Amino acid sequence: MADFKIPKATAKRLPLYYRYLTFLHNAGKQKVSSTELSEAVKVDSATIRRDFSYFGALGKRGYGYDVDSLLAFFAKTLNQDHLTNVALIGVGNLGHALLNYNFRQTNSVRISAAFDVNPDLTGTIQSGVPIYPMDELETQIKDQQIDIVILTVPTQAAQDITDRLIKANVHGILNFTPIRISVPDTVRVQNVDLVNELQTLIYFIDHYSNQPKTE
Numbered sequence: 001m002a003d004f005k006i007p008k009a010t011a012k013r014l015p016l017y018y019r020y021l022t023f024l025h026n027a028g029k030q031k032v033s034s035t036e037l038s039e040a041v042k043v044d045s046a047t048i049r050r051d052f053s054y055f056g057a058l059g060k061r062g063y064g065y066d067v068d069s070l071l072a073f074f075a076k077t078l079n080q081d082h083l084t085n086v087a088l089i090g091v092g093n094l095g096h097a098l099l100n101y102n103f104r105q106t107n108s109v110r111i112s113a114a115f116d117v118n119p120d121l122t123g124t125i126q127s128g129v130p131i132y133p134m135d136e137l138e139t140q141i142k143d144q145q146i147d148i149v150i151l152t153v154p155t156q157a158a159q160d161i162t163d164r165l166i167k168a169n170v171h172g173i174l175n176f177t178p179i180r181i182s183v184p185d186t187v188r189v190q191n192v193d194l195v196n197e198l199q200t201l202i203y204f205i206d207h208y209s210n211q212p213k214t215e
């Protein structure tokens with residue numbers, strides 16, 4: 001693998017391309033046009049062509065790009081770049097918002113896979129992120145070398161999923177559910193309880209505000 005640098009903005013889009021090309025590959029497609037790719041990943045086709053030119057993949061006019069050779073390139077490059085692939089589980093209201101947000105300010109973190117039980121969602125791409133069924137959780141985590149997971153599932157599902165994540169060797173969980181999940185010492189959990197944060201804020205405003213509101 002050549003030791004060359006690609007622009008950060010391009011590196012940031014690689015997981016997007018990679019996931020979509022994997023989809024195409026699994027569907028038995030051998031080529032893809034930049035227009036088709038553009039519509040799927042929501043990146044304009046001129047940008048795609050420029051991105052691909054950095055790694056010498058010049059699409060042939062009227063043919064498009066070769067899916068397998070692009071995939072082979074991405075697989076190697078993604079492993080070498082310090083991009084952290086994160087998975088999200090539970091594509092409800094909050095999950096959707098996070099997929100859409102997708103850590104735009106950072107170049108090094110990206111949600112590359114999402115999981116849900118809802119068959120209306122699985123097999124689709126939301127905000128550029130493929131949604132997999134839960135029975136693919138372990139294999140995708142392994143294949144995509146995912147170490148960090150965002151949990152936005154209903155409370156009652158959180159611990160069972162956590163147990164699966166522990167077995168799948170995940171080391172970090174960003175827990176948006178209101179319960180405290182149990183994990184071994186080798187796994188780090190960050191809790192983000194939005195309702196609790198808001199209530200704490202309201203409590204502080206009510207009790208400690210310097211300028212209490214007068215009616």
Ligand code: ATP
Nearest residue numbers: 090091092093094095116117118134152153154157
């Ligand atoms: P939010 O709490 O994010 O606002 P919501 O109210 O739309 O979401 P929830 O019932 O909290 O919906 O479910 C969030 C998502 O988690 C849904 O898309 C749901 O299909 C999914 N989900 C539910 N149970 C599981 C499970 N066991 N494993 C994976 N995903 C699940």
